Amino acid sequence: MDVRDAEVLSRVIPSPMEKEIPRHVAIIMDGNGRWARQRGKARSFGHEAGVKAVRRAVQAALDMGLEALTLFAFSTENWRRPADEVEFLWRLLQHHLEKDVPELKAQGVRVLILGDREGLPGGVLEAIRAAEAETAGNRRLVCSFAVNYGGRRDITRAARELAQQVQRGNLRPEDITEALLEKHLATASLPPLDLLIRTGGEMRVSNFLLWELAYAEFVSLPVLWPDFEAQHLKEAIGEYQKRQRRFGGVGP
Ligand code: FPP
Numbered sequence: 001m002d003v004r005d006a007e008v009l010s011r012v013i014p015s016p017m018e019k020e021i022p023r024h025v026a027i028i029m030d031g032n033g034r035w036a037r038q039r040g041k042a043r044s045f046g047h048e049a050g051v052k053a054v055r056r057a058v059q060a061a062l063d064m065g066l067e068a069l070t071l072f073a074f075s076t077e078n079w080r081r082p083a084d085e086v087e088f089l090w091r092l093l094q095h096h097l098e099k100d101v102p103e104l105k106a107q108g109v110r111v112l113i114l115g116d117r118e119g120l121p122g123g124v125l126e127a128i129r130a131a132e133a134e135t136a137g138n139r140r141l142v143c144s145f146a147v148n149y150g151g152r153r154d155i156t157r158a159a160r161e162l163a164q165q166v167q168r169g170n171l172r173p174e175d176i177t178e179a180l181l182e183k184h185l186a187t188a189s190l191p192p193l194d195l196l197i198r199t200g201g202e203m204r205v206s207n208f209l210l211w212e213l214a215y216a217e218f219v220s221l222p223v224l225w226p227d228f229e230a231q232h233l234k235e236a237i238g239e240y241q242k243r244q245r246r247f248g249g250v251g252p
Contacts, residue, residue, distance in 0.1 A: 019241040022194030025233070026070040026216075027057065028208055030200030031224030038224075044088045049226035051096050058143055060230035062107055064237065068142045068190045072208050076116065076150030090121050093147060097127040101134050108140030114186035115149030116157075142190060149186070151210030158184035187212055197236045199225045217243050 029050060036046030054071060061069040074089055081089075097111070104111055111131040120128075124147075161184050165171035182188060193212040196205070201222040205213060219236040244251050 021064060021237055022066065022217075022240055023191040024068040024070065024193050025061065025066055025195045025197065025237075026072070026193055026209055026212075028072045028196070028198040028200075028206060029053070029225040029228070030198060030202060032226060034200065035224040035226040043085055046226055047089060047092055051092060053226050053228040054096070055100065056229060057233060058104070058107075058109065058141070060233045061143070062109070062141055063230065064233065066141060068144065070114070070144040070146060070187070070190070070193075070209070072149065072206075073145045074115070074147045074149070075207060076148060076153050077207065090124050093145070094121070094124045094127045097131045101131045104131075104143065105135050105138065108138045109135060110138040110140075110142045111135045112142055112144040112189070114144050114146045114154075116153060117148070120148060144187075144190065146186075146208065150207045151205075151213075152207055154186050155181075155211055182211070185211060195219065195236065195240045197221060197233070199223050199228055199232075215245070215247050217245065 032046030032050045033043045034046070035049060036043050039045070057071070058069060073093060078089070079086060101111065111134075113128045113132060117125060117128070128147075158181050162171060162176055162181065166173055166176075187193070187209065193209060193216040195217050196209070196213060196219070198204070198218070198220045201220060203220050205218075209216075217240050219239045221232055221236060223232050
């Protein structure tokens with residue numbers, strides 16, 4: 001085989017390094033509290049360091065050519081945390097959006113917020129509105145922040161919207177399909193979810209993207225979120241590439 005044949009072959013058969021990268025990666029960013037405790041600091045210190053890790057993750061997603069990155073920033077259950085921590089997290093999100101949107105915009109990132117906006121502080125709502133409007137035309141990467149988000153709540157909301165259409169006589173129950181319900185989920189405009197990463201070492205999905213996870217791959221990393229670097233995203237994607245996705249079938 002001469003060099004030219006080898007070149008042709010390498011284009012047809014991808015080497016392990018060139019295997020398909022996922023289109024859509026979601027991350028449960030866990031471990032801020034433990035990271036702070038290890039340093040004898042308040043939990044807020046860990047969340048602040050978590051924002052820096054968010055920036056690194058977005059940059060890594062851009063560098064690796066992902067289409068969508070979805071980050072779990074605040075769950076419908078996180079209201080159970082002490083009031084001062086909840087307040088701090090909202091302030092941090094608002095500040096992050098206000099500060100980082102110009103850079104995200106310049107990088108071609110579209111910002112999307114998933115979750116229930118009812119009950120969010122006014123300043124956060126305004127920052128969300130501005131971030132989404134400012135970046136609406138961007139196409140390189142969609143970066144979604146799930147805030148006041150719960151997978152069950154999102155599916156329930158979608159079901160309620162369909163029920164209302166039936167009640168108004170605009171939809172027949174027999175026309176409700178998986179594809180139609182999916183169009184009513186917060187993630188309707190995103191590519192199918194390929195990979196869920198959870199940092200902090202736990203093996204739970206914690207009410208995140210329940211519908212979307214049906215055939216996604218799951219990778220749990222022992223790293224605490226504030227220590228997350230591009231290499232961890234690469235490692236998780238490497239693990240994803242080793243898996244054989246069969247979608248309920250028997251594979252090739
Ligand atoms: C989990 O760590 C993290 C959160 C509940 C919040 C996620 C928030 C950030 C990463 C920072 C802010 C993000 C944005 C987008 C501004 P934990 O507190 O549950 O950690 P623990 O399990 O060690 O206690």
